[in-house]
Amino acid sequence: MSLNEEVELLRQIPMFQKVEQSKLKLLAFTSERLTFPAGEMVCEQGEPGDSMYVIVQGDADVIVNLPNGPLTVAQLHKNSFFGEIAILCDIPRTATIKATTELVTLRITKDLFYRLVSEFPQMTIEIMREIAFRLDRTTQDLQQARNDLNKLQGAD
Template structure:
């Protein structure tokens, strides 16, 4: 995949949709393209995190450690992003991300992430929206589990 194709893919990611093309080109150029095979971990719950990832292709499972073993709590696909919580909160990874099928990602460093958020406040709003959606989804699942218990 060439730089222009990566820029086109990044335009489809909601958090980058309002970022100008020249900045997306810089992001694509300065970020690392990383591919993962089926079953390969992208990151592991509890590990330190200083990068976020954007899925360019494929799907991944979001796994949480429990006393009874890992459980899948979500699936992420093209245009999804993850790892932002470790960057924003300076906390260890909150989940394990494992490739469900061949996975193509763009790895974005903490410094680049903060530069983009500083230059494009719209990006921060989109990240907050996504985090709010994830929180509401988690709350719904928790309410359902509590009713079932």
């Protein structure tokens, strides 16, 4: 795939829609396109992370290691991104990402990420929107879990 085709591909990702052409090209040029075969771990919970990923093609599972074994908490599809927490907060990876199909990703390093968000407020807003959406979903899940727990306790 040539650089120009790649730029077109990136343009379809909501996060990059407002980023100007030449910057998108720089992004495409400097970020590594990484292909993971199905079943391969993209990153593992607890490892240090220095980059985030955007899924260009394929699907992946988000898996959290719990005391009683790994638990798949979400699925990721084309155009979604992950790995931003580790580079935003400088903490180890909070979940394991596993490719469920052949997974093509764009790997954005920490430096490039900061450069992009500082230059393109629109991109920052997109990322905030996504994170807020995830928070909302997590909150709902938590509420649900509480209710379930209460029910269980009530049943005892």
